[in-house]
Amino acid sequence: MQVIAVASGKGGVGKSLLASNLAIALAENNKDVILADLDLGGSNLHLVIGQKPSSTGLGSFINNPKQKIDDIIQDTDYKNLRFISGEGEVPGAANITAPQKRKLINRMTSLQADYLIMDLGAGSNNTILDFFLLSGCGVIVTTPTLTATLNAYLFIKNVLFRMLYGSFNKKSPALDYLERLRKDGVSLQKVYLSNLVEKLRDLDPAGADLFEEKKQHFQPRLVMNMLDNPDDLQKVDKLIISVRDYLGVNLDFLGVLYRDEFQKKALNSRLPVVKYKPGAVVSQGVYRICDKILEMPIEEEINFSNLDAETSYQTAELEAESDFNDKVLSLEELLHSGALTQGDLIETIRMQQYEINKLKKENRFIKAKLVKASDAGFQV
Secondary structure, rough: OEEEEEEEEOOOHHHHHHHHHHHHHHOOOOOOOEEEEEEEOOOOHHHOOOOOOEEEEEEEEOOOOOOOOOHEEEEEEOOEEEEEEOOOOOOOOOOOOOOHHHHHHHHHHHHOOOOEEEEOOOOOOHHHHHHHOOOOEEEEEOOHHHOHHHOOOHHHHHHHHHHHHHOOOOOOHHHHHHHHHHHHHHHHHHHOHHHHHHHHHOOOOHHHHHHHHHHHHHEEEEEEEEOOOHHHHHHHHHHHHHHHHHHOOEEEEEEEOOOOHHHHHHHHHOOOHHHHOOOOOOHHHHHHHHHHHHOOOOOOOOOOOOOOOOOOOOOOOOOHHHHHHHHHHHHHHHHHHOOOOHEEEHHHHHHHHHHHHHHHHHHHHHHHHHHHHHHHHOOO
């Protein structure tokens, strides 16, 4: 079974559009396909394919030890396509524990199909990164906007650091060194990946070699969505060059999807656009991407991620300011590579600062509610 994870650095870039329509296109080629909604806590993929809501999905599977993975697989109206709902209404579905994640990954990868298409949540938390690392041919969806391409770059960087952490055992001095950098909050963000790996090689040559071997087989794919004109393709080239020069990874370009009003009409009709209008511009783009995936060689079985390595440079303890610093430093890398202008840089920093302020307000609101609930509990 070929596992293809579809991810994005930020929401609203058309990730679910690609995952759902790609799954149907593969099924139309007589491939046995399972489409899984792994946007835990915010699943809505059933709406894109016109599937009726299910009372059981990944949320109930995670929380019910007796539930079998086969029990939550649904048939669809489309030949050769089965569906696993994310069941986002189950409380805590997005915050799964390490044992729950291992169980879910083991069961998902044991399914019988030609292709498993996983629609992941947006962002770069550890669960998303680990699902993306189930294979070396994950697909990253982005758009020509500045923030979307920046987040695509950051997503790949986060994946590599997750892979790096999983290459050293718990007693390795290299892991201790990484933890010291992480706790510093800034040092890990400033260091270039290649320089960091050489430093870690001095501490643990075997772990560094393992990481380099994983990275050699790591072949993420890129899809640029919502293009308005061919000039936007220049941003694809700049992103690929930046990933190659600063992260040492060859980003394979799968194709583009032009902005198409038929997609909105299809969604309102609760039909995938490849079924609503196969001749639409966006449908033809999906079919071209499907053809490329069908031509891809079977990936070698590589353990990209160590699920026991639950420590990460990007954990809940890091505040929004730390993440903001990471983005600013990555912007500097892109600025040097020519992918950004100084005007773009100023615009992005302003936007990121706005997001930081919004997160702070949300955090203060949540903390206030927690304190109030705690006080009420003590009074009882």
